[in-house]
Structures are given as C-alpha cells and as structure tokens.
Amino acid sequence: MSGEAKLSAPEFACPSAGEGVPTHVAIIMDGNGRWAAKRGLPRFEGHRRGVEAIRRAVRSAGELGIRYLTVYSFSAENWRRPAQEVSDLMGLLKRFVRHDLAELHANNIRVRIIGERQGLTSDIVLLLDEAENLTRHNTGLTLVIAFNYGGRQEIVGAVRALAEKVRAGTLDPASIDCDLLEQHLDTHGIPDPDLVIRTSGEQRVSNFLTWQTAYSEFLFIPDFWPDFDDAIFRAAIDEYCRRERRFGGLSARAG
Numbered sequence: 001m002s003g004e005a006k007l008s009a010p011e012f013a014c015p016s017a018g019e020g021v022p023t024h025v026a027i028i029m030d031g032n033g034r035w036a037a038k039r040g041l042p043r044f045e046g047h048r049r050g051v052e053a054i055r056r057a058v059r060s061a062g063e064l065g066i067r068y069l070t071v072y073s074f075s076a077e078n079w080r081r082p083a084q085e086v087s088d089l090m091g092l093l094k095r096f097v098r099h100d101l102a103e104l105h106a107n108n109i110r111v112r113i114i115g116e117r118q119g120l121t122s123d124i125v126l127l128l129d130e131a132e133n134l135t136r137h138n139t140g141l142t143l144v145i146a147f148n149y150g151g152r153q154e155i156v157g158a159v160r161a162l163a164e165k166v167r168a169g170t171l172d173p174a175s176i177d178c179d180l181l182e183q184h185l186d187t188h189g190i191p192d193p194d195l196v197i198r199t200s201g202e203q204r205v206s207n208f209l210t211w212q213t214a215y216s217e218f219l220f221i222p223d224f225w226p227d228f229d230d231a232i233f234r235a236a237i238d239e240y241c242r243r244e245r246r247f248g249g250l251s252a253r254a255g
C-alpha cells in the first residue's frame with residue numbers, strides 16, 4: 001500500500017496528506033535515560049538511539065506534509081546533569097550536525113537553532129551557525145533545534161531587547177504588543193506550534209516554548225523517545241486531527 005493510501009484509510013482522521021495536518025509540530029524528546037535503564041544500558045546509549053529517532057521524525061514530518069518540526073534537544077536546565085552526561089549530549093549534537101548537515105541540505109531542509117549560544121563552546125557555536133547559514137534558503141521542512149533553550153530565558157531576552165530600544169529612544173513603550181514581542185523571540189518568523197508531543201509519560205512542559213504554546217494542542221504519550229517511529233508519529237497526527245481548536249471562540253461543530 002502506498003503512503004498516500006495509508007493516510008486516507010478510514011482510521012486516519014486527517015483527510016489527506018498536507019490537508020488538516022499541523023503546520024508546526026514541536027516535540028519534547030523525553031525518556032532516553034529510562035529507555036536505556038530498562039535494557040541495562042548506559043544512559044548514553046539512550047541518547048545515541050534518540051538521535052536515530054530524530055532522523056526518523058524528520059523523515060516522517062516531511063512525508064506527512066508538516067512544515068515546521070521543533071525538537072527539544074537540550075534545555076537551559078539540563079546543565080544540572082552530571083558533567084559527563086552534559087559532555088555526551090554536546091558531543092552527540094556536534095556529531096549530528098557534522099554527519100547529517102549535508103543530507104539535510106540535500107533534502108531541502110532549512111535548519112534553525114533556538115536557545116542561548118552563550119555558554120556553548122566556540123566549536124559548537126560555529127557548527128550551529130554553519131547549519132543555519134548553509135540551509136537558510138531551503139524551502140522544504142524547517143527543522144528547529146532547541147538547544148540550550150529555555151522558554152522563560154527567551155522571553156527575558158526579548159524583554160531586554162525591547163527595553164534597550166526604549167532606552168535608546170527608538171521605541172515607544174505604548175507600541176509594545178504581542179506581535180512586537182514575538183519579533184524579538186528566537187522563533188521570530190516561525191508560526192506557533194499547533195501540536196506539542198511529549199514522550200515518556202511525563203506530563204509537563206519543562207520550560208519549552210513558553211510563549212509560543214499559548215494555544216497549542218498537547219499530546220503526552222507513554223513511549224520513550226528512542227522508540228518514536230513513523231507509526232507513533234502518524235497516530236499523534238491522527239489524534240491532533242480529531243481535536244477541535246477554538247482559540248477562545250465557540251465550537252464550529254455546535255449548531
């Protein structure tokens with residue numbers, strides 16, 4: 001059966017690929033450590049297998065017609081982990097960018113990195129800049145990597161930038177509104193996530209896209225991130241398509 005036929009099967013709520021599917025899916029990739037512990041493996045192995053799950057998710061997102069995929073890779077609070085694990089996670093990011101950048105580019109994928117660059121080593125900053133610059137004009141899926149990212153820190157950064165403009169006399173405080181604040185976030189130009197998926201059964205946001213998720217749909221699934229695959233992704237999109245978003249208005253389904 002072709003992918004297309006599978007998508008329009010009766011059990012799939014989205015009418016067809018690209019129609020009704022969310023424009024932007026953001027994923028809190030959680031459970032690498034528990035995936036490894038369950039198998040008696042070191043946590044690193046869970047993180048390594050987690051990178052493979054990212055590759056699968058990128059492929060699925062493209063096939064499903066999703067335009068933006070954000071993956072939460074390292075939070076501003078993940079520095080609290082043991083130094084060895086932090087170093088492993090930094091190493092995996094470097095390896096991912098070095099190894100996958102050419103292929104992402106060949107697949108017309110645009111890479112955006114959100115999060116604080118300060119505090120990262122210069123080799124990582126250079127790699128992240130290279131990934132963004134190389135793929136800047138690509139027109140396919142936008143892969144947003146949230147690295148050293150914290151939603152609250154991002155809002156503080158935007159507020160600080162606005163305050164600097166007020167101090168410089170170039171901004172009237174009365175003209176600060178949601179649109180202007182948004183333009184000062186790392187995610188400027190990226191539509192808000194329609195759907196946020198968190199794996200591993202935890203039901204919290206952990207400082208992810210605090211501003212942008214004001215009206216996002218949330219889906220918490222029990223699977224650990226390294227097990228995330230195309231079938232799980234499609235089931236999540238199917239669940240999204242069954243939801244009704246109201247944005248404060250009234251139900252379109254009510255008579």
Ligand code: IPE
Nearest residue numbers: 029030031032033034073074
């Ligand atoms: C997600 O898996 C990866 C990162 C947070 C970097 P975890 O490492 O949080 O795995 P668990 O939650 O301990 O199982």
Ligand code: IPE
Nearest residue numbers: 028029030072073074075206
């Ligand atoms: C959230 O997962 C951060 C990432 C997935 C990168 P954590 O495992 O760090 O979240 P908490 O600490 O359980 O809330």
Ligand code: MG
Nearest residue numbers: 030031032033
């Ligand atoms: Mg976790």
